[in-house]
Amino acid sequence: MRGFAPVALLAASVLLSACGNNSSSPDQYGPNPTLPGPQRGLLPTMKIASPAGWGNERPVVPAGYTISAIATDLKIPRQALVLPNGDILVAEGRGGGESKLTPKDFVASKLKAKGTSPVKGGNRLTLLRDSNGDGVYEMRTVFAENLNAPYGLALVGNHLFVANQDALVRFDYSVGQTRASGPPLVVTPLPSAINHHWTKSLTASPDGRFLYVGIGSNSNITERGMTVEVDRAMIWQVDVQTGAHRQYATGIRNPTALAIQPGTGQLWAVVNERDEIGPNLVPDYLTSIREGGFYGWPYSYWGQHVDNRVRPQNEAKVASAIVPDYGLGSHVAALGVAFSAPVMGARFADGVFVGEHGSWNRTPPSGYRVIFVPFTNGRPSGPPIDFVTNFMGKDGKTRGRPVGVTVDPKGALIVADDLSNTIWRVTPVKAPTPAPAAR
Amino acid sequence: MADERRTVVQAGIHPLHAFLLAGCVPLFLGALLSDWAYSATYEIQWTNFASWLLVGAMVLAGFALLWALIDLLRADRSWRGTPLIYFLVLLAAFIVGFIDALVHAKDAWAKMPEALILSVIVAVLVLVACWLGLSTWRSGEVR
Numbered sequence: 001m002r003g004f005a006p007v008a009l010l011a012a013s014v015l016l017s018a019c020g021n022n023s024s025s026p027d028q029y030g031p032n033p034t035l036p037g038p039q040r041g042l043l044p045t046m047k048i049a050s051p052a053g054w055g056n057e058r059p060v061v062p063a064g065y066t067i068s069a070i071a072t073d074l075k076i077p078r079q080a081l082v083l084p085n086g087d088i089l090v091a092e093g094r095g096g097g098e099s100k101l102t103p104k105d106f107v108a109s110k111l112k113a114k115g116t117s118p119v120k121g122g123n124r125l126t127l128l129r130d131s132n133g134d135g136v137y138e139m140r141t142v143f144a145e146n147l148n149a150p151y152g153l154a155l156v157g158n159h160l161f162v163a164n165q166d167a168l169v170r171f172d173y174s175v176g177q178t179r180a181s182g183p184p185l186v187v188t189p190l191p192s193a194i195n196h197h198w199t200k201s202l203t204a205s206p207d208g209r210f211l212y213v214g215i216g217s218n219s220n221i222t223e224r225g226m227t228v229e230v231d232r233a234m235i236w237q238v239d240v241q242t243g244a245h246r247q248y249a250t251g252i253r254n255p256t257a258l259a260i261q262p263g264t265g266q267l268w269a270v271v272n273e274r275d276e277i278g279p280n281l282v283p284d285y286l287t288s289i290r291e292g293g294f295y296g297w298p299y300s301y302w303g304q305h306v307d308n309r310v311r312p313q314n315e316a317k318v319a320s321a322i323v324p325d326y327g328l329g330s331h332v333a334a335l336g337v338a339f340s341a342p343v344m345g346a347r348f349a350d351g352v353f354v355g356e357h358g359s360w361n362r363t364p365p366s367g368y369r370v371i372f373v374p375f376t377n378g379r380p381s382g383p384p385i386d387f388v389t390n391f392m393g394k395d396g397k398t399r400g401r402p403v404g405v406t407v408d409p410k411g412a413l414i415v416a417d418d419l420s421n422t423i424w425r426v427t428p429v430k431a432p433t434p435a436p437a438a439r
Numbered sequence: 440m441a442d443e444r445r446t447v448v449q450a451g452i453h454p455l456h457a458f459l460l461a462g463c464v465p466l467f468l469g470a471l472l473s474d475w476a477y478s479a480t481y482e483i484q485w486t487n488f489a490s491w492l493l494v495g496a497m498v499l500a501g502f503a504l505l506w507a508l509i510d511l512l513r514a515d516r517s518w519r520g521t522p523l524i525y526f527l528v529l530l531a532a533f534i535v536g537f538i539d540a541l542v543h544a545k546d547a548w549a550k551m552p553e554a555l556i557l558s559v560i561v562a563v564l565v566l567v568a569c570w571l572g573l574s575t576w577r578s579g580e581v582r
Contacts, residue, residue, distance in 0.1 A: 040549060042541045102490045104544040223546040225483035276546055309549040311481040 028283045029383050033327035035302060038277035045279060046108070047363045048115040051419055052397035059400065059415075060390040061426050064345065067388065070130075070137040070414075071423040075122025077416040078199070079257070079336070079404035080423065081153035085175050088128040088137070088406075088414060090423060094121030095149030095165035095198030101224065115360055115398070117419050123147045125162065127178055128423065133410075135427065144171060144180040152202025152258070154211060156240055163200035163213055166192035168238060187211075188243040191231040194218045197272075199335075203258040204240070206265040211238040212248060214255030214269060221274050221309045222298045233297045235269065235289060249289045251321060253297040257337040257404065259352070261288075264378055270334035270354055271324070273301060277309075279362045283327035284334045286354060286373060286380065296321035326380040331359035332367035336405035336416070340372070343411035345428040351375040353387060353413055355402035368392035370402050370415055388415060388426060400424075452510065452572055459503035460529075460572045466496035467536070467565045471558040478555050486550065489558070490543045497536050500565065504529050507572070525571035532564035 026034035061067045071077075074092055081089045100106050124147060129139035144162075152163035160173040162184065169184035190200055190213060197216025204211050217233035218224055235255055237248040254272040261268055267289045273282035274297070282301040294317060296303065298310045303323035306313065328334050336355030340348050351374040356367035370388035373380050391400040401419040408414055408425075415424040452460070473489035476482070507526045514522055539557035542550050 040545060042538065044544070101487050102544070103494050103540070104490070219546075221546045221549075223483065226481075276549070309545075309547045311548040 028327045028329045033283045036280050044276050045361050049398040054399045059388045066429050067426045069422045070425045071128050074421045076418050078151050080406045080414045080416050082408045090126045091150040092122030093149035098194045098196050141178050151199045154202045154204040156204045156208040163202040165198040197254045201258045212258050214258050216254035249293045251295040251297045256335045259337045270337040280330050283330050284332050285324035286326040287324035293322045294320050331362045333357035335403045338405045338407045348372050353405045355405040357401045456506040459499045463496045463499035464569050466492050467562045471562045474555040474558045493540045500533050504533050529568040532568050535561045
C-alpha cells in the first residue's frame, strides 16, 4: 500500500481543489472591474442549468412596465429588427457544428447541449405584424427561409441585410412587404471554416455606406491553433455597394452584438470574453469600438493582463491592447445590445439594454437577464439596472435565455429568447391620460 | 518442491493480459513524444494527438489493471510478492495517467508544463509495470 498512497493523496487533493471554485461575485461592473488571478482546477467548472417550462412563471420587469409574449414556438430566435412600419423581423437558426477534435470536445458538447433548446434551428426570418397597434402581433409569416443560421439583421434603404453564419446576404425590401421577392444576393462571404463562434452580428453605419460585421474567434483561447484564427475575433467594415471589406477592429474575442449610438454615430459592441481561468475571469464587456483598435484577444485580456495559455505570445500586441469601456461581469454571455430612447420612460431613456444569455461554467450562474446600463453624456455612467429577470427561477431552473434585444421606436423592448423560443415585448405601462381641465 | 513452484510461475499472465499491458506502452510513449513536440513547436495538433493517445493508453491500461487485480485475488497467498508490486505500479501509472488526461483537457498552453511532466512519469511507471508484469513469463527462475 505504501507505494501508491502518495499518488492517491495527490490525486484526491488536486480533485478537491478543483471543486473549490464556488465563489462570491466581486464587483465586475463598470470601467474598473475587480480581476482576480487566473485559476483552473483539474476539472473545468461546468454548471449547466436545467431548462423548465414557464408554467405560471413569467419574466419579471420593473414596476411601471409590462411584458408579454408576442410570438411563441419559434425555431431558435436570436436577433430581431424593427422595420419602418413597425413590423418585426426575427432571425431564427442554430449554426456551428465544428468537428470535435479532442476527447474534451466530445464530453463538453454533450453537457452543454443540456442547457439549450432541443428544437432545430429555423434558418429563416419570421415577420410579426401588429396592424392596429394594440400590442398583439396577430400576423405571423415566414419572410424568408433556407438561410444558413441567420443572426445579424440590418436595413439600409430598400435593402435588408442578413448575416448568415457563412455569408452576408441582401434582400430587396419595400415597406409593408411580408415575403421576400426572391432568394438573396450574396454581398460577401464571411469567414466560416470551423465556425466555433458562428454568430455573425451586424449593424449599418448611420450614413448607410458601410455595414459592420462581428466575427467571433474560432476557439476559446487558441486551442485549435493560431492558423484557424485568421480573419476571426474582429469586426469587419463592409462596403454596402461593393461588398469589399477591411478589418475595422481586431482582438475582439466574440463581438456578439453591434449597435450604433444615436447622435454620435459611434459603433458599440458587446463582447464575450474567454473561459476556463476562473469563475470571475474574464468579464464580458460593452465598449465603443475604435477604428483600427486591438482589444487583446488572444494575447491578453482587459488591456495588458497577459493570457499565459497562448503560444507564441506577442508582447507588442499586448502593449497595444485597448482596455474596454464597461465590464458586464464574467460569463454572463452578453448576446444583445440596443440603445434606448426616451419612449422607454425617464429612468431608462439614456443608455443601452444588454441581453445576457447566461453562464454555463460558473457557480453560482450569472446572466440570464436583460440589464440596462445607464449613460450620461454618451458614456456609461453607473451600475447596471435589472430590466428583465426571472429567466432563471429561484429553483435554479432556466425558463428562458435572452439573446437579441431591440428597441421599438414606438416604445417597447423586443427580447428574443432562444430557450423558450419566444419573442418578448416589454412596454412602459401608459400613464392614464389626465382629464382635460374643465373650463 | 521445485516442481510445485515451477507450475505456478509458468502460468504467467494470460496472452490477452500481456497484450493489454504491452499495448499501452507505445501509446503512453506516443503521448509523451507528442507532448514534447507540442512544447517544442507550439503546433496544436501534437497536443490533440497526445490527448487521444492517452485515451487509448488508459483504456488498455484500465483493462490490464483489472486483469492484474483479478489475478492477484485468485493467486496463491504465498505468490503475492511480484504480482502485488506489479499491480501497485500499474495502479500508480493508471492514476497518474488519469490526472494527465484531465490536464490535457486544459486549453492550449495551459496544460504545460504539467502535461509533459506527467507524461514522463506515467511512461516510466508503465515501463516498470510492463517489466514486472511480463517477467512472470519467465519460467523456472524463482528467487
